[in-house]
Amino acid sequence: MTHPATQTQDLTTPDPAARAAAEPAPAREWWRSAVIYQVYPRSFADGNGDGVGDLPGITARLAHLAELGADAVWLSPFYVSPHADAGYDVADYRDVDPLFGSLEDADAMVARAHELGIRVVVDLVPNHTSDEHPWFRAALAAGRGSVERERYLFREGRGETGELPPNDWRSVFGGDAWTRVPEPDGTPGQWYLHLFDTKQPDLDWTHPEVREEMESVLRFWLDRGVDGFRVDVAHGLVKAPGLPDWDHDQELLHGSNSGGERPPMWDQDGVHEIYRSWRKVLDSYPGDRMLVAEAWVAPAERLASYVRPDEMHQAFNFDFLQASWRAADLRAVIDRSIRELSAVGAPTTWVLSNHDVVRHASRLGLPVGARRPNGISAGDPQPDAELGLRRARAATLLMLALPGSAYLYQGEELGLPEHTTMPHDVRQDPTYHRTEGDEVGRDGCRVPVPWQHDAPAFGFSRTGESWLPQPSAYGHHAVDVQRGVPGSTYEMYRAALRLRRATALGTGELAWLDGAEQVLAFRNGAVLVVANLGPEPVSLPAGAEVLLVSGDLVAGSDGRPAVPTDVTAWVRA
Ligand code: GLC
Numbered sequence: 001m002t003h004p005a006t007q008t009q010d011l012t013t014p015d016p017a018a019r020a021a022a023e024p025a026p027a028r029e030w031w032r033s034a035v036i037y038q039v040y041p042r043s044f045a046d047g048n049g050d051g052v053g054d055l056p057g058i059t060a061r062l063a064h065l066a067e068l069g070a071d072a073v074w075l076s077p078f079y080v081s082p083h084a085d086a087g088y089d090v091a092d093y094r095d096v097d098p099l100f101g102s103l104e105d106a107d108a109m110v111a112r113a114h115e116l117g118i119r120v121v122v123d124l125v126p127n128h129t130s131d132e133h134p135w136f137r138a139a140l141a142a143g144r145g146s147v148e149r150e151r152y153l154f155r156e157g158r159g160e161t162g163e164l165p166p167n168d169w170r171s172v173f174g175g176d177a178w179t180r181v182p183e184p185d186g187t188p189g190q191w192y193l194h195l196f197d198t199k200q201p202d203l204d205w206t207h208p209e210v211r212e213e214m215e216s217v218l219r220f221w222l223d224r225g226v227d228g229f230r231v232d233v234a235h236g237l238v239k240a241p242g243l244p245d246w247d248h249d250q251e252l253l254h255g256s257n258s259g260g261e262r263p264p265m266w267d268q269d270g271v272h273e274i275y276r277s278w279r280k281v282l283d284s285y286p287g288d289r290m291l292v293a294e295a296w297v298a299p300a301e302r303l304a305s306y307v308r309p310d311e312m313h314q315a316f317n318f319d320f321l322q323a324s325w326r327a328a329d330l331r332a333v334i335d336r337s338i339r340e341l342s343a344v345g346a347p348t349t350w351v352l353s354n355h356d357v358v359r360h361a362s363r364l365g366l367p368v369g370a371r372r373p374n375g376i377s378a379g380d381p382q383p384d385a386e387l388g389l390r391r392a393r394a395a396t397l398l399m400l401a402l403p404g405s406a407y408l409y410q411g412e413e414l415g416l417p418e419h420t421t422m423p424h425d426v427r428q429d430p431t432y433h434r435t436e437g438d439e440v441g442r443d444g445c446r447v448p449v450p451w452q453h454d455a456p457a458f459g460f461s462r463t464g465e466s467w468l469p470q471p472s473a474y475g476h477h478a479v480d481v482q483r484g485v486p487g488s489t490y491e492m493y494r495a496a497l498r499l500r501r502a503t504a505l506g507t508g509e510l511a512w513l514d515g516a517e518q519v520l521a522f523r524n525g526a527v528l529v530v531a532n533l534g535p536e537p538v539s540l541p542a543g544a545e546v547l548l549v550s551g552d553l554v555a556g557s558d559g560r561p562a563v564p565t566d567v568t569a570w571v572r573a
Pocket of ligand 1: 125232294355
């Protein structure tokens with residue numbers, strides 16, 4: 001299809017289906033429209049100079065979130081852990097790892113956040129413990145047939161002497177999902193299931209003690225004042241009875257390439273009963289506490305089942321994150337997400353980056369339609385940094401104008417790119433090691449945040465130590481370089497969050513405007529949003545008041561200001 005040099009949007013044809021989809025939110029349920037900022041504790045701010053971020057460092061920098069305009073913070077795990085998977089291997093759910101501080105530091109962090117009007121969501125890792133958790137240690141020591149082993153998924157091996165794994169499941173991080181243990185007498189013994197690393201044994205959620213323990217952990221943190229939980233691998237807790245073989249590869253992240261068949265380790269119906277029970281725990285507390293599911297399930301109808309009225313409050317919308325930079329794809333995902341989630345009365349969430357995926361400023365600099373990579377290394381085709389940032393900014397303004405709740409990942413407000421040339425010998429993600437380098441893994445999005453362009457470790461730690469190296473380009477993205485600079489990515493995010501709040505975009509309704517094929521144009525309340533993914537500039541309506549743009553506007557052929565390629569504009573018209 002060819003386009004005239006500029007086009008004027010027809011502003012009078014809202015899509016009634018989309019309009020009907022979003023219901024205004026009761027003000028009480030803050031999470032329905034919240035902007036939630038993800039802090040990755042290792043990499044946000046290092047208070048003691050050891051090169052690893054910590055809770056006192058976070059507390060000292062919480063004002064950054066308030067200044068940005070975030071409603072809540074979600075922190076990745078900071079619990080006692082041997083850090084085989086950066087803290088997603090928990091050895092004690094009720095204490096803080098000394099690397100990050102102490103329980104008192106956690107209390108101080110929650111108190112400071114609340115003082116600033118920021119709610120606190122913590123990570124809960126219920127699918128597996130660390131192999132250094134007392135339960136797993138006891139299970140190893142007690143041997144086969146013991147009650148201690150029943151809390152995990154120990155099975156006899158196949159083959160004549162049990163030398164083969166019990167089934168064919170693969171670990172998400174590569175390699176077998178089973179490891180054989182020596183029995184207490186030293187003979188080769190049973191195998192245990194670990195959908196992730198060897199050091200992350202899966203719990204058996206049919207065991208009542210597992211259920212009781214996790215509810216007690218919920219209460220422990222609710223008692224300390226947290227406002228909610230991000231539930232790790234929420235679709236994995238229950239496995240199909242009998243643990244049947246699964247004749248397919250695991251996809252990069254918890255999906256499957258099964259062509260529609262549901263894998264026996266993911267998204268089993270039994271998980272819902274667990275979340276119904278958790279919901280009751282949360283509802284028994286004062287305040288407005290919430291649960292958000294990390295569930296890599298498709299299609300959106302399946303995801304919606306996690307956020308039915310008596311289950312969780314939110315689920316991450318990974319379909320949006322995974323959509324390609326094409327207007328039709330994005331529109332389809334947006335429509336479907338809103339439709340399916342509003343059918344169960346839940347808000348949609350939107351997310352573009354987190355600690356598990358290539359940062360969107362780099363991802364969107366890769367060829368459109370390319371497979372989403374699990375990390376990028378120096379040997380791979382490099383993203384186009386300028387194009388990536390331009391599209392990332394446009395994608396962000398698109399996302400923040402949508403009704404529902406939005407998740408930001410630390411550093412995206414600086415336009416931070418992925419570290420795409422990290423030396424292999426510093427990599428820590430078990431994925432890299434378990435796949436023998438076939439998958440680069442997630443270290444590139446976990447690099448410490450640059451605060452000051454001319455300070456050691458760009459202000460992350462006073463000593464200059466940094467657990468992962470920061471690329472030199474991070475200096476240009478430092479907070480102090482962008483603060484107060486009109487048009488900087490940081491100031492764009494701030495302005496967007498301010499306007500989003502002032503115009504109630506998060507609780508609004510989306511009404512599409514029909515226009516050119518490669519343009520996303522919609523109204524949300526008083527705001528008209530135009531995201532141009534096509535090659536030709538799109539003229540804004542006559543007299544439009546420009547509220548915010550992700551890139552410079554150009555002059556349209558009709559003389560009116562126009563939105564050029566890969567730019568999103570918020571206007572009042
Ligand atoms: C989730 C986390 C990821 C972790 C995995 C295993 O996907 O986001 O970082 O490696 O679960 O706990």
